Amino acid sequence: MAAALRFAGLSPCVGFRRDPSTYLPLSWSFSSKLWVELSPRSIGTKRARGYPRSRSLRVSCERGVSAFFEEDEAERQGADGDAAQLSIVMKFGGSSVASAERMKEVADLILNFPEERPVIVLSAMGKTTNNLLLAGEKAVCCGVSNVSELHELSSIKDLHLKTVDELGLDKSIVSGLLDELEQLLKGIAMMKELTLRTRDYLVSFGECMSTRIFAAYLNKIGVKARQYDAFDIGFITTDDFTNADILEATYPAIAKRLHGDWINNPAIPIVTGFLGKGWKSCAVTTLGRGGSDLTATTIGKALGLREIQVWKDVDGVLTCDPNIYPSARPVPHLTFEEAAELAYFGAQVLHPLSMRPAREGDIPVRVKNSYNPQAPGTVITKERDMSKAVLTSIVLKSNITMLDIVSTRMLGQYGFLAKVFAIFEDLGISVDCVATSEVSISLTLDPSKLWSRELIQQASTCAKELDHVVEELEKIAVVHLLQHRSIISLVGNVQRSSLILEKAFNVLRKNGVNVQMISQGASKVNISLIVNDDEAKQCVKALHSAFFENGFLSEVGEAEFPGNGTTIPSNLAVM
Numbered sequence: 001m002a003a004a005l006r007f008a009g010l011s012p013c014v015g016f017r018r019d020p021s022t023y024l025p026l027s028w029s030f031s032s033k034l035w036v037e038l039s040p041r042s043i044g045t046k047r048a049r050g051y052p053r054s055r056s057l058r059v060s061c062e063r064g065v066s067a068f069f070e071e072d073e074a075e076r077q078g079a080d081g082d083a084a085q086l087s088i089v090m091k092f093g094g095s096s097v098a099s100a101e102r103m104k105e106v107a108d109l110i111l112n113f114p115e116e117r118p119v120i121v122l123s124a125m126g127k128t129t130n131n132l133l134l135a136g137e138k139a140v141c142c143g144v145s146n147v148s149e150l151h152e153l154s155s156i157k158d159l160h161l162k163t164v165d166e167l168g169l170d171k172s173i174v175s176g177l178l179d180e181l182e183q184l185l186k187g188i189a190m191m192k193e194l195t196l197r198t199r200d201y202l203v204s205f206g207e208c209m210s211t212r213i214f215a216a217y218l219n220k221i222g223v224k225a226r227q228y229d230a231f232d233i234g235f236i237t238t239d240d241f242t243n244a245d246i247l248e249a250t251y252p253a254i255a256k257r258l259h260g261d262w263i264n265n266p267a268i269p270i271v272t273g274f275l276g277k278g279w280k281s282c283a284v285t286t287l288g289r290g291g292s293d294l295t296a297t298t299i300g301k302a303l304g305l306r307e308i309q310v311w312k313d314v315d316g317v318l319t320c321d322p323n324i325y326p327s328a329r330p331v332p333h334l335t336f337e338e339a340a341e342l343a344y345f346g347a348q349v350l351h352p353l354s355m356r357p358a359r360e361g362d363i364p365v366r367v368k369n370s371y372n373p374q375a376p377g378t379v380i381t382k383e384r385d386m387s388k389a390v391l392t393s394i395v396l397k398s399n400i401t402m403l404d405i406v407s408t409r410m411l412g413q414y415g416f417l418a419k420v421f422a423i424f425e426d427l428g429i430s431v432d433c434v435a436t437s438e439v440s441i442s443l444t445l446d447p448s449k450l451w452s453r454e455l456i457q458q459a460s461t462c463a464k465e466l467d468h469v470v471e472e473l474e475k476i477a478v479v480h481l482l483q484h485r486s487i488i489s490l491v492g493n494v495q496r497s498s499l500i501l502e503k504a505f506n507v508l509r510k511n512g513v514n515v516q517m518i519s520q521g522a523s524k525v526n527i528s529l530i531v532n533d534d535e536a537k538q539c540v541k542a543l544h545s546a547f548f549e550n551g552f553l554s555e556v557g558e559a560e561f562p563g564n565g566t567t568i569p570s571n572l573a574v575m
């Protein structure tokens with residue numbers, strides 16, 4: 001859904017957003033000051049068909065100069081011919097493409113929907129990203145001559161060469177990248193340093209290899225496919241290596257590239273998840289762990305697709321992390337807001353930012369199980385019937401740091417909260433949950449920033465950073481740093497917060513647990529309870545039993561899941 005526009009002899013490209021109130025940068029490389037606006041006449045028809053019918057687009061620059069453009073003929077033809085449009089995006093995570101066998105199954109799955117014209121987004125095979133990160137860390141201190149012997153490097157090589165072999169493909173599809181990877185690790189060993197920028201380049205090998213293998217396999221079995229590296233087709237990000245944000249300019253750029261190629265020579269696009277290109281550095285960036293979900297929703301919005309599918313190894317978004325509670329059940333329907341809150345508060349199943357493009361584009365997201373495609377999965381949409389909903393899911397985020405901050409001045413001191421938050425702003429640390437009075441404040445620190453540092457094993461840096469926060473706060477307050485806490489988030493219909501809290505506190509009281517802080521976000525879909533780390537898992541199990549397994553009024557009730565005879569563990573007290 002892109003159009004090439006002619007302007008003063010240039011052909012900058014734009015994609016069309018669905019929201020008529022928003023404007024697009026015409027082209028990130030062309031001029032960030034130039035914006036494109038769809039003429040009002042085009043909005044209605046575009047919403048209905050996913051493409052603007054109007055041929056006239058008004059373009060204005062900051063000084064108010066306007067001009068009219070004409071769409072490129074070839075793309076107009078493509079856009080008008082509905083049969084030619086790409087229709088959905090399907091993202092397959094690492095577990096879905098962990099082996100040759102799995103890749104064949106994914107190919108079958110795609111072929112089972114011949115009426116769809118999907119864009120495919122793939123993550124790295126199995127545990128490849130973790131192995132790349134570990135190999136990088138070991139390379140820093142193992143010495144150049146020992147790099148070839150690194151266990152993680154051997155695992156990566158074995159997995160990819162075996163997969164290529166079992167799929168009957170040529171070794172050359174990955175051998176060049178594997179050599180390059182080894183050279184990179186030797187470079188890291190020589191420098192004895194692994195910067196965040198190099199780390200992102202290092203992990204990018206995972207997605208670069210999985211997509212090349214899969215595209216080659218599809219071509220081999222007679223299904224035309226084309227591989228794309230996201231950083232080469234317009235995924236423009238900030239330069240925050242390991243946690244980059246996608247910039248607005250990405251949408252028109254990828255729409256133009258994917259749509260243009262599809263019109264000229266249709267082939268299923270196979271795109272690397274997780275990766276982007278820093279807008280200043282032009283280096284490879286990554287979108288944070290699990291970032292392929294975000295790649296998929298970004299493509300969905302950019303192309304105005306009908307549906308975004310994320311294929312996992314579970315039957316959808318579950319009522320709780322199955323690693324904590326194996327009998328957790330699939331949640332049939334969620335709103336974008338609920339899913340975003342679940343992801344933000346720690347449910348590993350979705351990337352925390354992945355709901356944003358889907359919500360902005362109003363495109364349904366379906367979470368499906370590639371190991372069990374028959375399962376209905378979870379559908380995530382803008383709205384759902386909340387009349388019977390109470391609790392949707394319980395999420396646990398462990399190893400949280402909590403701060404109790406009490407003003408050293410007496411009551412009536414205005415500006416205290418502002419001063420506290422200014423300190424966090426200065427230090428670039430964001431806050432998760434907050435509870436306040438006029439002179440005191442309890443808060444938890446957003447661990448995502450600290451997590452990424454933990455990943456690179458800079459625990460000492462992390463501790464130093466916390467010391468620094470406390471030092472600054474102690475200039476205006478008495479501060480207690482409380483570590484090893486957990487946030488239990490109750491995501492659901494907070495219109496019924498009294499009911500949820502009554503039930504939850506009864507369960508916690510019977511289990512002898514004292515809640516140390518409670519916070520209800522403005523989003524009104526989440527109540528967070530802070531407890532000690534060592535009590536948290538038991539609490540989640542007890543809460544899950546009480547809310548989902550005792551006939552308690554809940555949208556996820558027995559009627560929808562007949563025959564689920566899960567028993568309550570005997571060591572838990574529930575209502």
Ligand SMILES: Nc1ncnc2c1ncn2[C@@H]1O[C@H](COP(=O)(O)OP(=O)(O)O)[C@@H](O)[C@H]1O
Pocket residue numbers: 092093094095096123290311312313314316317318319320321322323346347348349350393
């Ligand atoms: N509420 C939840 N619902 C579903 N899965 C969850 C939830 N919380 C944690 N998980 C974990 O998330 C995993 C799926 O996410 P992820 O590993 O990122 O998938 P993929 O790599 O296939 O994209 C599941 O295997 C499960 O262990």
Ligand SMILES: N[C@@H](CC(=O)OP(=O)(O)O)C(=O)O
Pocket residue numbers: 092093094095123124129130206273274288289290291292293
């Ligand atoms: N491979 C990356 C990106 C990703 O999204 O992976 P997955 O879809 O397997 O969670 C990671 O492990 O973080």
